[in-house]
Amino acid sequence: MKGQARNFFTLAVLYFLFGIAVGLYMAISGNHGQRVSHAHIMLAGWVTSALFAFFYHLYPAIGAGAIARVHFWLHAASSVVMLVSLLLLYGGNPAFEPGAAGGSLVFGASVLLFAFVALPAIWKE
Numbered sequence: 001m002k003g004q005a006r007n008f009f010t011l012a013v014l015y016f017l018f019g020i021a022v023g024l025y026m027a028i029s030g031n032h033g034q035r036v037s038h039a040h041i042m043l044a045g046w047v048t049s050a051l052f053a054f055f056y057h058l059y060p061a062i063g064a065g066a067i068a069r070v071h072f073w074l075h076a077a078s079s080v081v082m083l084v085s086l087l088l089l090y091g092g093n094p095a096f097e098p099g100a101a102g103g104s105l106v107f108g109a110s111v112l113l114f115a116f117v118a119l120p121a122i123w124k125e
């Protein structure tokens with residue numbers, strides 16, 4: 001893997017480790033209060049980032065471009081803010097709600113950017 005494919009896959013693996021740690025914490029403590037954070041770290045973090053990695057691996061010319069770089073940094077920054085805020089929010093700190101909301105909105109914008117890059121690429125072939 002090269003370019004943004006490698007960046008996305010690196011981020012995905014970090015989320016995998018993070019999500020597993022939260023899952024194990026819940027399973028061992030018997031406190032499932034972080035279920036929603038764990039679900040999003042696993043699916044919006046690990047699975048989504050890994051799918052982005054495979055997309056850019058299949059389309060290396062796009063993965064080497066400027067839009068893919070912007071997509072990676074928007075996704076990385078927004079997902080870190082969203083997922084860490086969710087963890088703190090479900091840990092009992094309502095002050096982190098704006099972080100979760102702001103992160104989610106930028107996360108949504110990064111998905112729009114991905115749609116803008118990915119759909120023309122697959123329909124051009």
Ligand code: HEM
Nearest residue numbers: 020022023024025026027032035038039040042043046047
């Ligand atoms: C060591 C591995 C894992 C442990 C110990 C673990 C633990 C847990 C626990 C304790 C719950 C809460 C269950 C409940 O209260 O209903 C949960 C829910 C969940 N886990 Fe994991 N998990 C692990 C791996 C994964 C992986 C690899 C994924 C996905 C890639 C995943 C996705 C989810 C999802 C989506 C939910 C929410 C399910 C729902 O909405 O009911 N987990 N997990």
Ligand code: HEM
Nearest residue numbers: 035036039040042043044045047048082103104105107108
């Ligand atoms: C902007 C991004 C997102 C927002 C604002 C969002 C919002 C939400 C909300 C409000 C819930 C209900 C939580 C509750 O039960 O209290 C939820 C649940 C869930 N979301 Fe998301 N979500 C986002 C992205 C995603 C993505 C990308 C995935 C999967 C790839 C996903 C998978 C899930 C799952 C599996 C649940 C059920 C979790 C559970 O109750 O155990 N979400 N989401």
